[in-house]
Amino acid sequence: MVADLSQLVKAYDVRGVVPDQWDESLAELFGAAFVQVMAADAIVIGHDMRPTSPALSGAFARGAAARGADVTLIGLCSTDQLYYASGALDLPGAMFTASHNPAQYNGIKLCRAGAVPVGQDTGLTEIRTLVEQWSEGAPQPPASAAPGTITERETLSDYAAHLLGLVDLKAIRPLKVVVDAGNGMGGHTVPTVFEGLPLDLIPLYFELDGTFPNHEANPLDPKNIVDLQARVLAEGADLGLAFDGDADRCFVVDERGAGVSPSAITALVAARELARNGGKGTVIHNLITSWSVPEVVRENGGTAVRTRVGHSFIKTEMAEHGAIFGGEHSAHYYFRDFWNADTGMLAALHVLAALGGQDAPLSELVAAYDRYAGSGEINSTVADQEASLAAVRSAYSTREDITFDDLDGLTVTSTDWWFNLRPSNTEPLLRLNVEARDERTMGEVRDEVLALIRT
Numbered sequence: 001m002v003a004d005l006s007q008l009v010k011a012y013d014v015r016g017v018v019p020d021q022w023d024e025s026l027a028e029l030f031g032a033a034f035v036q037v038m039a040a041d042a043i044v045i046g047h048d049m050r051p052t053s054p055a056l057s058g059a060f061a062r063g064a065a066a067r068g069a070d071v072t073l074i075g076l077c078s079t080d081q082l083y084y085a086s087g088a089l090d091l092p093g094a095m096f097t098a099s100h101n102p103a104q105y106n107g108i109k110l111c112r113a114g115a116v117p118v119g120q121d122t123g124l125t126e127i128r129t130l131v132e133q134w135s136e137g138a139p140q141p142p143a144s145a146a147p148g149t150i151t152e153r154e155t156l157s158d159y160a161a162h163l164l165g166l167v168d169l170k171a172i173r174p175l176k177v178v179v180d181a182g183n184g185m186g187g188h189t190v191p192t193v194f195e196g197l198p199l200d201l202i203p204l205y206f207e208l209d210g211t212f213p214n215h216e217a218n219p220l221d222p223k224n225i226v227d228l229q230a231r232v233l234a235e236g237a238d239l240g241l242a243f244d245g246d247a248d249r250c251f252v253v254d255e256r257g258a259g260v261s262p263s264a265i266t267a268l269v270a271a272r273e274l275a276r277n278g279g280k281g282t283v284i285h286n287l288i289t290s291w292s293v294p295e296v297v298r299e300n301g302g303t304a305v306r307t308r309v310g311h312s313f314i315k316t317e318m319a320e321h322g323a324i325f326g327g328e329h330s331a332h333y334y335f336r337d338f339w340n341a342d343t344g345m346l347a348a349l350h351v352l353a354a355l356g357g358q359d360a361p362l363s364e365l366v367a368a369y370d371r372y373a374g375s376g377e378i379n380s381t382v383a384d385q386e387a388s389l390a391a392v393r394s395a396y397s398t399r400e401d402i403t404f405d406d407l408d409g410l411t412v413t414s415t416d417w418w419f420n421l422r423p424s425n426t427e428p429l430l431r432l433n434v435e436a437r438d439e440r441t442m443g444e445v446r447d448e449v450l451a452l453i454r455t
Contacts, residue, residue: 013110159193177202
């Protein structure tokens with residue numbers, strides 16, 4: 001197919017509808033372009049449970065092998081399992097998944113050896129250019145005189161062993177945990193990772209099904225954790241865990257069925273990782289995580305570094321600062337001991353270890369890390385993002401005790417509250433996050449800002 005890649009190649013990955021926007025012939029070109037841009041003589045490939053994933057990943061493998069690269073196929077895996085393989089085998093990697101997108105979508109997440117991300121500024125633009133040229137009939141480099149091999153390798157057990165070597169769960173009290181895999185890859189990884197631990201595991205939607213028959217595999221949308229919340233209460237469970245489609249994100253529900261904010265999980269894990277490292281180390285957090293995150297980091301002897309929203313920014317800062325941990329509001333958690341890559345599973349193990357290492361329920365345990373009232377992310381459709389941002393800045397510029405920050409969109413901070421308003425890169429939206437010292441103040445600031453941008 002002749003490719004229009006403008007809607008297919010995103011800032012950090014490839015993602016689109018199959019076969020309307022891309023197909024196996026295009027996947028084969030992506031495989032050839034990937035090994036050429038990476039100058040790779042060997043790569044590793046994994047895929048999720050979507051119906052189109054095996055064929056697309058197989059085509060990518062053929063394209064890579066035709067260019068002389070030896071290909072290791074690890075088959076069904078979570079995205080963080082692919083990152084494990086890239087790190088442990090020291091190979092560039094390709095993960096076929098569209099994460100939480102609907103069933104008709106598929107995509108590719110690419111990384112260099114050691115799980116170093118590939119984005120628009122780090123190779124993806126060059127890959128896109130080659131695929132566009134080749135799909136339009138430009139001659140490809142001749143196939144390698146010695147095509148690469150394609151072999152299969154099992155990595156799930158080694159992935160589980162690596163994670164369990166980073167968190168001590170042997171001495172925890174028995175816990176009852178409900179896990180909602182959303183018919184995604186958590187149903188593949190959780191049984192192996194949790195095997196032998198003192199956990200009463202209650203599985204929910206563990207059947208691998210890329211059509212997502214029960215609910216979207218996006219636990220950040222409240223409607224998608226309703227079943228988990230109900231099951232936690234019905235079972236009298238100690239907690240619930242929900243994974244997204246490719247199981248690189250994990251969302252936590254306490255024993256009351258209430259969602260635990262990813263900021264609170266970030267703070268909890270940061271405290272544990274600092275303790276593991278003798279109370280020293282840097283923790284990265286994006287600018288819309290709670291005030292509680294840098295507070296907890298400082299209280300536990302660490303240094304907090306604030307960055308823009310987006311995994312490429314977090315991973316860059318992780319590498320630059322030698323950070324031990326990083327967290328985002330979106331339930332992505334990054335670990336130095338996992339090649340700076342994100343793994344929701346390792347964050348989940350930290351939560352289990354923290355809960356099982358003491359006697360209080362999860363709601364009490366996380367209260368120390370959940371100190372402020374937050375709005376969550378609220379999207380507003382606007383005709384002119386820049387004009388709306390300017391109007392908000394103007395409205396607050398005459399007030400006392402206000403500071404402005406343009407790191408990512410517009411952040412306005414006062415003594416008792418802050419908000420961030422940042423434009424979407426792909427839609428005519430402004431995304432608002434508000435936090436305050438109490439619920440009433442948060443509501444007042446939220447409503448005031450929304451009135452400014454929606455009128």
